[in-house]
Amino acid sequence: MPRLTAIYRIRSDAAGIEARARGLAVEQSVEMPVEAIDDATVLAEIVGRVDDVRALGQGVFEVRIGLAVATTGAEPGQLLNMLFGNSSIQDDVVLHDVELPADLARGFGGPNHGLAGLRRRCGADGRAMTCSALKPQGLSAGDLALLARRMAEGGIDFVKDDHGLADQGYSPFAERVRAVTGALAEVARATGRRTCYVPSLSGDLDAMRRQVALAREFGVDAVLIQPMVAGVANFHALVRASPDMAFMAHPAMAGAARIAPPLLLGRLFRMLGADATVFPNFGGRFGYSPETCRALAEAARMAYHGLGPSVPVPAGGMTTERVAGMLDFYGRDVMLLVGGALLSARERLAEHAAAFVRQVAGHGYGQIA
Secondary structure, eight states, X not given: OOEEEEEEEEEOOTTTHHHHHHHHHHHTTTOSOGGGOOOHXXXXXXXXXXXXXXXXXXXXXXXXXXXXXXXXXXXXHHHHHHHHTTGGGSTTEXXXXXXXXXXXXXXXXXXXSHHXXXXXXXXXXXXXXEEEEEOOTTXXXXXXXXXXXXXXXXXXXEEEEOTXXXXXXXXXXXXXXXXXXXXXXXHHHHHSOOOEEEOBOOSSHHHHHHHHHHHHHTTOOEEEEOHHHHOHHHHHHHHHHOTTOEEEEOOTTGGGGXXXXXXXXXXXHHHHTOSEEEEEOTTSSSOOOHHHHHHHHHHHHSOBTTBOOOEEEEESSOXXXXXXXXXXXXXXXXXXXXXXXXXXXXXXXXXXXXXXXXXXXXXXXXXOO
16 A cells, blocks of 8 residues: 655654654554554554654654555545644644655646746746735725735736735725726736736635635636635635636645644645745744745745646745845745835835836846755
8 A cells, every 4th residue: 555754853852752753653544552453454554654763963853654645535634634633733743744656746736827827927937026915904995906006006916915804894805806906907008017916715615716706707817825724625626626726825824733834835735736835034024944945945846746836935024125135045936025015115105116126127036055
């Protein structure tokens, strides 16, 4: 029976790590005393197997556990459940990585459009893409549309909803999509340049399906979703049911699972259909290190079982002063998201957005090391 390899980081002393690893293998496979199992197939094929234990130093061990692929049901939610369901509640362990058989990974499909598709949408051949966010909470649809208009006048490629914008009374989804797409269409007619709107999905699966359909009616071809809030199975279902749509994944609630960000935000979100993945850049409001960000970007873009590359979107308190450094770090296969720093310009928003766009367009580009 084919197996996948789940790779964990466990805090333990040397004397107890072997027993802890065996306990983790059982917890993530059969979740019961092995001596109580009398089925030979279950014992031979289903019970998790500790393949390797390696000391990393400072009381941390890397543990590799083989799990039966059949237990995942080839379904996103059950895959996460088998990798880290119960053990995510145990505070001494982190899911660090996973090695999946190629046919299992390919079966999830990956991005609908990915890096090349998003570039085509905004005409960003050979350069990094630009993005900004509509906020704060509490503004009306009309006020948000005015912000979107100014961003588009500055030449921003993608204008996305802040992830907290949902279907609130002060800015209902349908009203917001109508207002923002109308404003962006006017700018496009005047300038000949398209800015893509990325509205935020929310609610249950039926509600999100309705929102995708409504967005499509207004010419929207990209949406924002929070896979860990919406549910990874719902996310994947929406992606597969909407091949015309691009999906930008937001990391809200991703930190609650203690899954290494390069694995969750980079590889797994990509595998399940994220065309772009937003993550906190180092040096911003969150605590990711340069090493984590580098690994995450690599996981999103590197060759992986034939799936298309996803676009890394570093964000989280970024400013235009950091543009050159981010481009040197990530190279051109990236989308830079500057939100609040642009909005702080207020009535000069279009001017500051244009300066941001010029910085990106004029940079010589480095390459991720």
